[in-house]
Amino acid sequence: MREETLQPVSSDVDIVSARQKGRELAAKAGFSEGDQTVIAAAISEIARNILMYAKRGEVSVTLANSEDRIGVIVVARDQGPGISDVARALQDGYSTSGGLGLGLPGARRLMDEFEIHSAPGQGTTVTMKKWRRSA
Amino acid sequence: MEVPILKQGHFLIASIQSALTDADLSQLREALVLRVGKLRARGVIVDVTALDVMDSFAVRTLRDIAHMTRLRGAETVIVGIQPEVAFAMVQLGLTLKGVATALDLEEGLAFLDRFTKERFERA
Numbered sequence A: 001m002r003e004e005t006l007q008p009v010s011s012d013v014d015i016v017s018a019r020q021k022g023r024e025l026a027a028k029a030g031f032s033e034g035d036q037t038v039i040a041a042a043i044s045e046i047a048r049n050i051l052m053y054a055k056r057g058e059v060s061v062t063l064a065n066s067e068d069r070i071g072v073i074v075v076a077r078d079q080g081p082g083i084s085d086v087a088r089a090l091q092d093g094y095s096t097s098g099g100l101g102l103g104l105p106g107a108r109r110l111m112d113e114f115e116i117h118s119a120p121g122q123g124t125t126v127t128m129k130k131w132r133r134s135a
Numbered sequence B: 001m002e003v004p005i006l007k008q009g010h011f012l013i014a015s016i017q018s019a020l021t022d023a024d025l026s027q028l029r030e031a032l033v034l035r036v037g038k039l040r041a042r043g044v045i046v047d048v049t050a051l052d053v054m055d056s057f058a059v060r061t062l063r064d065i066a067h068m069t070r071l072r073g074a075e076t077v078i079v080g081i082q083p084e085v086a087f088a089m090v091q092l093g094l095t096l097k098g099v100a101t102a103l104d105l106e107e108g109l110a111f112l113d114r115f116t117k118e119r120f121e122r123a
């Protein structure tokens, strides 16, 4: 089973759609309500970053079902300005927009796996995974 | 989607009915700050039971609502944060420091009753 949904992000309505799609897929995969909310919250932060810093991009949510586990994989991509100091952007409280600086580090805490590829002029790709407990 | 705001006695009650966009949340903030003055409200309840997620933007806006309405003389209490939502908020590192919260609408009203009684009857 491999299911994927793609949500373009170019307005605040798309942030809501992206996190709802993530929640739906997580529900389908049998994640608990708590984990559905966790996944939705992480998507909300990452999708908002796309809108805020890159203006547009996309969030894909994929159901991953291997022999031994089920998970949700979220990939958020944009062709925006990129991040010059990724390590710093992952620290609590670091924000270039006067925000709380909790989006990236918070999403990382919420998910089981978190990877970010970004460089100035290269755009940003965030990949996050959450595995279902006790299959 | 606009959030309906009801007046009950000295209090305003905003019950969020569904997931809100950032624009909806900002609109709620402006509406509450204006209406506290117009209707001379002493307390505000924001019922977030129906919110699917509280992310950094939602928390920041709720904090702004509480602080702005307080500057206008009204106390705000946030009610109905669901257990899963609370869990995700804490993991994200989000707090509602300095903002009153209560379990549900009933508890929120009880809180505002006590709070405003103290403030307005002592004077």
Ligand SMILES: Nc1ncnc2c1ncn2[C@@H]1O[C@H](COP(=O)(O)OP(=O)(O)OP(=O)(O)O)[C@@H](O)[C@H]1O
Residues within 6 Å of the ligand: A045, A049, A050, A053, A054, A078, A080, A081, A082, A083, A089, A090, A094, A095, A096, A097, A098, A099, A100, A101, A102, A103, A104, A105, A124, B056, B057
């Ligand atoms: N997609 C992106 N493109 C470019 N820069 C980004 C992107 N996502 C994050 N950043 C940079 O990383 C910083 C940290 O992001 P993070 O989401 O943690 O905090 P924030 O957006 O500033 O505030 P918050 O999310 O708490 O409201 C941002 O201020 C921004 O400089």
Ligand SMILES: [Mg+2]
Residues within 6 Å of the ligand: A045, A048, A049, A099, A102, A103, A104
């Ligand atoms: Mg952010």
